Every structure is written in C-alpha cells, then in structure tokens.
Amino acid sequence: MVVRLRDVAAAAGVSDATVSLALAGNPRISAATAQRVIAVANELGYRPNSAARALRTESTRSLGLIVSDVANPFFGELAGAIERQAAREGYSVILCNSDEDADRQDDYLLNMLAGSQVDGVLLVPTSSTTPGLRAVASSGAKVVLLDRPITVSGNGTAANSLRALPSVSSDPGRALAEAAELLTTLGHERIGVVSPPLDTPLGRVRRKQIRDALVAAGVRSRDIFVEEGDFRLNSGYRATTKLLEQRRPTAIIAADGPMGVGALKALRAHGLRVPHDMSLICFDDAPWFDLFDPPLTTIAQPIEELAKSAVATILALLRDETGKQLPAAHPECRFIRRSSCGVPAE
Structure with a gap:
C-alpha cells in the first residue's frame, strides 16, 4: 500500500500543508509538531528521509508537470512540447493529471516537492489557491504557474509568497x-x-x-x-x-x-x-x-512558445537567474479563420 501525504496528515492530526512544511524543515512549524509529523511519517513508511533532504537538495534533473486534464488535447500537446524542451536542457519530466481536482493537485504537488522527487514544478492550477499551493509558496519551493491565473487576497506573508510565483500564459x-x-x-x-x-x-x-x-x-x-x-x-x-x-x-x-x-x-x-x-x-x-x-x-x-517560456522560467528559478532575459511570459495567440463562421441566418 502506498502511503500518501494525506495519510500522514490524518494520522498526525494536522493539515496536509503542515505535513509538507514539517517535512521540509520550515521554521513556521513548531519543533514539537515537526517531531510528531516526522515520527508518524517514519512509522507509516512515508519517505522517512524526506525531512533530512528537505525541499532543496542535490538536483534530480527532473521537473514536475501537473496539468488539469490530460484528456484535453491542448494539455496533451503542451505536455509533449514541455517534455521536448526540458530534454534539450537535460531534464526529464514527471507528468501528473489533477483531473480538475484540487485535492489531487495538492497531493501531487506536496508529494513531489516534499519528497524531493523533482527540482521544481510547472503547475496548471485547478482553482484560485489551495492549502498545498499556499504551503509550497511559503516554503520557497520552485513553482511556476502555467496557463491559468490565480487570485490572491490579503497582504500577509503567505499572500505575498503566492503573488511572487512566476506565471506563464498566453495573451489572446x-x-x-x-x-x-x-x-x-x-x-x-x-x-x-x-x-x-x-x-x-x-x-x-x-x-x-x-x-x-x-x-x-x-x-x-x-x-x-x-x-x-x-x-x-x-x-x-x-x-x-x-x-x-x-x-x-x-x-x-x-x-x-x-x-x-x-x-x-x-x-x-x-x-x-x-x-x-x-x-x-x-x-x-x-x-x-x-x-x-x-x-x-x-x-x-502558442504551444511551443508557452513550453519554451515555462521551461526557461523554472530553470531560471533553479539556477537563481531570475534577472536573466527570458522568453516572453505571455506569448500571443493566433486567430485562425476557417469555415465555421458565416453571415447570420435570416
């Protein structure tokens, strides 16, 4: 049986986000809570070394890509373009499908980052903000939002962390x-x-x-x-x-x-x-x-341009090259006129 982050959260009596931050060694989590979470994670067999490795360790040369619906042809094409672009940079891509489910999205996001499976994540968000998204933003994890915007309210540290997440989307x-x-x-x-x-x-x-x-x-x-x-x-x-x-x-x-x-x-x-x-x-x-x-x-x-910009942006974060000139984060869409438009019927 695969032990998931939410299983650790349930057993420890805390939220998914608290488990993620505790295993990442985030100072926002009290020492007592962190110790309890780590003990439960070890007992359940949930990646017992993840707390020691934290969110940033030696490079895995892998990127996470979480799309909202892999059955949507747009996301299928975009995933292929991102995989090809990442391969040119020497990275592999782990593809996950949230299926428009915010809880599933957070499971993938927190597991991949807290478990150090990937160096960073490209995320097509399912909704405005989720506990997992807030957690990884606060922890300083390398995340780039793709295709869809999010709405952030408030002016606290967590809200500012969410606003600081880079975003790549098309301009229609x-x-x-x-x-x-x-x-x-x-x-x-x-x-x-x-x-x-x-x-x-x-x-x-x-x-x-x-x-x-x-x-x-x-x-x-x-x-x-x-x-x-x-x-x-x-x-x-x-x-x-x-x-x-x-x-x-x-x-x-x-x-x-x-x-x-x-x-x-x-x-x-x-x-x-x-x-x-x-x-x-x-x-x-x-x-x-x-x-x-x-x-x-x-x-x-513009699928190829989106892929190029997304990969360049996440790699700039990983290499701490945020001041470097990057491809346009909002490449323009194209209007393609075919035969499905005509004069109104009488």
Missing part, C-alpha cells in the same frame, strides 16, 4: 479582437459565450476578455450571453443548449476546445448547420479541428 487579446471584428463584419449582433467556470480566476478573466473584445467591435453588452461550462465536452453541450433555448444568439464563442466540440454537438442535435444557421469559434486548436465539417475557426494558443 489580438486574436480575440480579430474574432470579434470578423463576427461583427459578418453582421452578428447577438453572441453567446461558453465560458470556463466563473468561480475560477480563468473563468472571470476569459469572460472579461471575450466581452471586452466584442464590445470594442460594436456588440452591445446586453446582447452578449454567457453560460458557464467546466472545461469538459458535456458542459459545452449543456451550455450551448441553454443559449439556444433561452437566448438565441447567431454566433457562439467557446472558451476551450472540448467545450467547443460540445457546442458543435449541441448545434447538430438541434438541427442547426454551421455556419449557415450558427457561427462557431473556439479557443485552442486541436490538430483535427481543420478536418471537421466545417473546419473550426479557432483562437490558437
């Missing part, structure tokens, strides 16, 4: 402006948006980015209708069905690839043809999107 501004201009030029005035979960920082940011681009192109704010999904195909189907039944837009923008495919399925289930009856644009550009009928118009994220 120009591509969204081109998409909005295309829709308004074609004559669309009522636009539906399938957004990420609005209780996440990415959901709120993406909704604002899309709304701002559409308003700047001349769409009235009251004619932009938002239904949230959860990054998965089925949620795109449900959100699009709501838009069709309640709002009747003439075009839809889906905020990621799987939700875009779900939107396309919903349109077909309602007997609507793309682009004759409804125009469709989605974020991300899976390799087969140009094989759909019709080929999907997309806002493509």
Whole structure:
C-alpha cells in the first residue's frame, strides 16, 4: 500500500500543508509538531528521509508537470512540447493529471516537492489557491504557474509568497479582437459565450476578455450571453443548449476546445448547420479541428512558445537567474479563420 501525504496528515492530526512544511524543515512549524509529523511519517513508511533532504537538495534533473486534464488535447500537446524542451536542457519530466481536482493537485504537488522527487514544478492550477499551493509558496519551493491565473487576497506573508510565483500564459487579446471584428463584419449582433467556470480566476478573466473584445467591435453588452461550462465536452453541450433555448444568439464563442466540440454537438442535435444557421469559434486548436465539417475557426494558443517560456522560467528559478532575459511570459495567440463562421441566418 502506498502511503500518501494525506495519510500522514490524518494520522498526525494536522493539515496536509503542515505535513509538507514539517517535512521540509520550515521554521513556521513548531519543533514539537515537526517531531510528531516526522515520527508518524517514519512509522507509516512515508519517505522517512524526506525531512533530512528537505525541499532543496542535490538536483534530480527532473521537473514536475501537473496539468488539469490530460484528456484535453491542448494539455496533451503542451505536455509533449514541455517534455521536448526540458530534454534539450537535460531534464526529464514527471507528468501528473489533477483531473480538475484540487485535492489531487495538492497531493501531487506536496508529494513531489516534499519528497524531493523533482527540482521544481510547472503547475496548471485547478482553482484560485489551495492549502498545498499556499504551503509550497511559503516554503520557497520552485513553482511556476502555467496557463491559468490565480487570485490572491490579503497582504500577509503567505499572500505575498503566492503573488511572487512566476506565471506563464498566453495573451489572446489580438486574436480575440480579430474574432470579434470578423463576427461583427459578418453582421452578428447577438453572441453567446461558453465560458470556463466563473468561480475560477480563468473563468472571470476569459469572460472579461471575450466581452471586452466584442464590445470594442460594436456588440452591445446586453446582447452578449454567457453560460458557464467546466472545461469538459458535456458542459459545452449543456451550455450551448441553454443559449439556444433561452437566448438565441447567431454566433457562439467557446472558451476551450472540448467545450467547443460540445457546442458543435449541441448545434447538430438541434438541427442547426454551421455556419449557415450558427457561427462557431473556439479557443485552442486541436490538430483535427481543420478536418471537421466545417473546419473550426479557432483562437490558437502558442504551444511551443508557452513550453519554451515555462521551461526557461523554472530553470531560471533553479539556477537563481531570475534577472536573466527570458522568453516572453505571455506569448500571443493566433486567430485562425476557417469555415465555421458565416453571415447570420435570416
């Protein structure tokens, strides 16, 4: 049986974060608590040498990569690009899939760092902040946030540590402006948006980015209708069905690839043809999107540039080269126009 960090926490009667900090030798944890945690970890057989090695020891030449959904084609492509880029630098990559589960994310994050399995971690966060993320940020572990932002409140030491985490993500501004201009030029005035979960920082940011681009192109704010999904195909189907039944837009923008495919399925289930009856644009550009009928118009994220920047940023942290000139932390997306957009139906 594999003993996990949460098993040690339960047996010691403390939080996961406290176990991580105690095994890392963090001075924020009292000596008595640290001794109890280490004793329980040794008794259960949970990496008994991890406290001695702490978070920073001799290099493992390995990086951790925690993605939120490995089934999402975007993250599959990004993981491959990061692995290739890391290999060029002499590093291997340990890939973990949190499956949009914050507890699973923290398990991977704390186990990899407290157990000294990797030198640093590239993390696609599942939510704003979690106990594990706060713990590793406070401990000074080498972590780079990837693709998704986090929201940090307060001004204490922990909040400042979270704000100090480097972040690498794409900039969709120009591509969204081109998409909005295309829709308004074609004559669309009522636009539906399938957004990420609005209780996440990415959901709120993406909704604002899309709304701002559409308003700047001349769409009235009251004619932009938002239904949230959860990054998965089925949620795109449900959100699009709501838009069709309640709002009747003439075009839809889906905020990621799987939700875009779900939107396309919903349109077909309602007997609507793309682009004759409804125009469709989605974020991300899976390799087969140009094989759909019709080929999907997309806002493509710069995967190779993201991978290059992410690996360069984590290695700069490891080598204490944060003042060194690095690749752009926010490379621009590209707008790829295909055949899924047309003039509104009469």
